[in-house]
Amino acid sequence: MVRVWRAWVFTLGTEVVSGRVVNTNAAYLGRRLTLLGFNVLGVVSLIDDVELISEFISYVLSSKPDLLVTTGGLGPTYDDVTLEALAKALRVGLRLNEEALRSIKEKYDVLKLPLTPERIKMAYMPEGSEVIPNDVGTAPGCMVRREETLIISLPGVPRELESMWESYVEPKLRELGVRRVFAERSFKVSGVPESSAAKVVKEVLRKYENVYIKTHPKGHEISAPILEIYVQVFNDDLSAAEETASKVLEELKKSLVSIGGVIT
């Protein structure tokens, strides 16, 4: 039996929710977590509201996931409220973290800029947090555990998030023992409406265990159907997963061709 590592992502910020930016952080984290071996169950974007964020984090924590990652809301402005909301959800205090403060001071020292309240604010973290260094920007990230769940908070600026992810977060997550347990493949077929492929997919799924198949309509269902078909095979033994994936792909292609499909 494959152990399932359940993860949630919170991409926080009014600009995300109101559509002023496209949420590329969600795609980045969803993909990285999936490739690492996590089963990402959901992504939640919320406006910069302490109560709302705190309530939603509590709600998701009550399902005891293995991992919860937040992005955004770590900066120096009045509406950067993620860690305040997180502390509230965890029912712990927000404490000045000396290590975080030192790293912030060092950065502003370069330009001889003083430690103002806005800059010091970025060093306040939920009690029990470990600092995640930010080598690209100034706001440090933080990591805190609550029972079964590891909670990781990162900035919303994509190049800061991505650098911290690759340098610090991924190595840490690998230490937990999570690892990829699936093979994935995809191909395109034209000439078959999704509603016809649906039956083919169902039949293939009946024959295999631990296989996930998803059809993505790219053309027009009636006049010019094009489908991208994505196959994922779960198996602790990755080479067995690859082998099954090949078989599933062959079967899908054969059945789709038999009903008029052209594999592209």
Place this chain on the structure above:
Amino acid sequence: MVRVWRAWVFTLGTEVVSGRVVNTNAAYLGRRLTLLGFNVLGVVSLIDDVELISEFISYVLSSKPDLLVTTGGLGPTYDDVTLEALAKALRVGLRLNEEALRSIKEKYDVLKLPLTPERIKMAYMPEGSEVIPNDVGTAPGCMVRREETLIISLPGVPRELESMWESYVEPKLRELGVRRVFAERSFKVSGVPESSAAKVVKEVLRKYENVYIKTHPKGHEISAPILEIYVQVFNDDLSAAEETASKVLEELKKSLVSIGGVIT
């Protein structure tokens, strides 16, 4: 006092959560709803799991928002489960909608394709639903009310979603009486770290009511700070909102220039 219309968006699909696609539907709906006058509080993406989707919809409905929009999961495949989950959340049955069935039949009739179970599936909707026609694809959308909340379910294929939004949903929402009650502006400033702008913003906000200001760091906080500054002013009287927005912009620019900022 301005009436606040609260909205939530659910963008459903495993491919969104696992980062295989970038969630442009969320940005589209967030922006369209905001411009219409809604205060979008959150966007939730979930994997194609009936229980999970149903639970989350129930949770959000318990806060009695004015509007909940879902995208995705209306198609003919086994993992298109949005309407089943919605019916479950609303504690009503899933019923064959004759109007929806007729529109689906007409479309497949063009190619003399029969009404298979997979195609008929797309006509099952929560009891009490009204059909939203899909002029671009085949899966119809649906609209259902639950106490204070209007719930609208649309397909996940962006060009279907967008066409239905513009032709049917927006006109319907305008009928409710929602209207835009804000002016918005933005500008860029270089040479001021976000942590310095934070103080300026706080001071301006202290002087004005119903003003929202957000700073977006685009450069590097210490070595090359560039900020995009976004200002939103809420007022039932739109020309008054525009006037205040101009004043706020002038004040922000003046203060930022006085601490070394260059407006670009």
